[in-house]
Amino acid sequence: MRTEKQFVSWFPLMAILAVTLSGCVSQTAADSAAASSAQAPTLAVSQPLVAPSLTDGQQLYQQYCASCHSISDGSAAPHLISVDWLKQTTPAEMYRYVTSGNSSEGMPAYASLTSSDRWDIVAYLLSLISPVSEVSGTQLTYQNMCSACHGATGQGEGTQALSQNIQVSDWQQDPLLIDSSNETLYEAIRSGNAHGMGTFAVMLSEAKIWALVNQVRTLSIQGGDQSTSGGNETSPLVTDTNEGFFTLSGKVSNGSGGTLENLSAVQLDIVQNNQILYTMTTSVLADGTFQFVLVPLSSRWNYMAHINYGGVIYKSGRLLGQSIVADASENEDIVVYDPVYETSALQAESLHVLISFDSENSVHVAQSFLISNPSAFTVSPLETASPVLVFPISSSAQNLSFAASQESEFLKLTQGVLGDWQPILPGSVHQVMFEYDLPFDDEQDFVFYTPVSVSSAMVMVETGSQPINCTGMQVSSHSAMMKSAAVQMFTAEDIQAESKINLHCFNKQSILPNLLGGIALMLVLIGVAVAAYFVRQKAIRRLQQGKVKRTALLDAIITLDDQFKAGEISAEVYQAKREELIRHLEGE
Missing domain, CATH: 1.10.287 (Helix Hairpins)
Known part of the structure; x- marks a missing residue:
């Protein structure tokens, strides 16, 4: 995995509470998937920058998704992932859904995860269409029936394709085949296509064809982790491939409109599989321009420049080595912003809270804020004295946890207040997620603080088999409550900054006497x-x-x-x- 992650998410029932509990609205799983895709915000999706890893995807799924999602055949409640949804949804649609979420179903956005992490989750979801028992015997089927044209690694270099001059796609040029659903690949294998591929409907069972679909996906991500959910090997870094050199130039500009002062050097990171292989450093001239010469080139590498301005790291776009030719001159600019130290410019698009009554004496609380910065300034902490955002935590809270990367660098608990020191850049989406346990003695008042204004809030109470009832959410003129056998959902809109959301929960049986x-x-x-x-x-x-x-x-x-x-x-x-x-x- 790219970075160590120990955070266990709630929220699609944060999501949830969504597909979590991610959503707890009764309808067929197929309809739910279609509705989710239709409701998700439009998001341009490009190919993965690095080949996704199934091993990392499985771990990320367990950390962020499994608490709310499980796999189900046929019709199911939305918090179950339907097999039909896995078959019919393209990887691009899955990536868009993981990134943007769906507030109407309670599915939180995971834009705070890296793009690679989100693609890893998608890759793992796609692999779930076939049981491990089927996948394990598929390589022999592929070798006997497919490799003559598609080649041993899916790069279209099979002996029959080469001898007959047949143009066969190189799957590794389109990692994960993001515009093709599992069902599309299944139909292509079963019925053939217009490019000379024959039908295998008679020779292969349905289960074998689905396993081949899994094999095709796996071959398309050879650059990453080649294992399935039943394997474990990853491709080593290729550090000795040098295909020449190129020049990278750029310019640092101030997106806030101010002057540039005290510019530090620009650093260029040369990356493979999310690991930095080499770094180069160059000075910035008075007019903000910079240049790297004799940059080593490999089609397997990616390149990104960055600069520290006012204590904040600003990055250029990512250059793909496969799109660069030797001796070329490439250009990547870096935009920096002036800092401000107040949060009035920030807006929380959503707040999701999941309250789970795990036992009679304790309750688990998970909170997720999705915060945007529509201004032209970076909202920064005031040196080390004051964080950007503060979240009061009950003095009786235990087992506080959050994303490991945030814990060490940005999120810190001081005297009952969780502070977030991460600068929030203009146009960015900043996600804060944390969870903790509270004692529960038959009756409890839950108070959730909103450090910035919130467009929409959802609190989902997962009661399980316990006779819990909750009341509250008196924070706006618009509030609603939906109940099912195990879930209570409360919503509110247009909550002002520095408000408190109050929810009172009690055990109906304990108060009966x-x-x-x-x-x-x-x-x-x-x-x-x-x-x-x-x-x-x-x-x-x-x-x-x-x-x-x-x-x-x-x-x-x-x-x-x-x-x-x-x-x-x-x-x-x-x-x-x-x-x-x-x-x-x-x-x-």
Whole structure:
């Protein structure tokens, strides 16, 4: 593999969460593949610069894809890779999908991987159409039925082709045959073509033809790793091939429009299979021009110049040795940019979060930011004191991990904050991915910080068999939640910089006893309240009745006084009755 990678991705269920869980939308796998290709952004795809490696591709697949993708026959949920999709999709379409992702299905973009790494993944995916048992016996079939025209290594130099002057394609000139799907190659072997190739439908079984398709792909990448998923040898570097010399000139310019100051020397790397064989260094003149003379030439080598400007490495385009002739003069310019130290120019195209409840007591969290810089300046860290981006991490987080290349050079954890010191160049796509474990005690608040504005965010919760439910994502006017038996998906759009995404998750079973106890207490309180209401109502009625009786007694006393004054009753009767009415009144 080109660089050591230890990061284990989530996100196509980051992807996911996508094809992950990469997407958890129910439809046939074939339809899902077609829809994915249709929805992916248009991306110009050129041939691999170096021959892909199946061995590296298998390791990269396990690190970045296997946690969300598995292989399935026929119809399947989108997070399974359909065999039909592997057969019908061209390598160029696969590369485009891996590079750009598909936010509508939750598939994250892997633009941060090198182009070679992405081609390695594609090469490995293409090899999955045939079981190892079939592949292992295919070389003999190829030798007996194909090598006479196509040659032992697929370069079109077979004895029959040469003797009959038959023009046969050199597969190694088109590593991986990026515009031909596995199904296209299958049909060419089975039914022949218009260029004189016969049909093998009668002589070979379907399984043998598919194995030959795998063999054709393998021969097309002879410059890289010739092993299949069942093999293990890689081609050695060819360092002693010198086909002459050429001159490489170029000019350093400032893409920000400013002046060039303190230009350092330009270095030229001569590379084979992503390994630097030689380096050359030359000075930069006052007008920004530079020149390398007597550059050794080999068709197997690639060439790239770079310069350190303001602490940031800026590179030229890549020159392919196979496109250069001896004694030629080639030109490759380098564009540098002035630095800025604030993140307002940055925009996160997407944020993907995958929360996996691996066990009852812990939860695994994976986050992926895809950040672009549409400005004409490089967003750089302020020396070593302040990173470009910061991501607060919970103090209870454990097992923090991220891409090994980022860990040693750019991503650093300091006092509970994950800092990213990688400069973000204009027009570039910068991906930050990291993951960690958190303890889970039946209930948890998850908080995700957005250091820059985010166009769209997706949080996928993989609950598995656990009775987990989540609520939240109250970060915008547009939010949605989709549920399946094992996955909950939350989305939001247009999130402002320095915002917090909150999600509350809890175990429904663990809170049930407390919920029932709360309901019982509520019922008791309701009962007490009802009883108190009736007692109060009775007291009010009694009070009202007492007031009526008191008023009647007072009226009777007044009437009695009036009768006595009018001489209607004697003093003895008046005195006796008045005392009796007063006793009743005092008794109230």
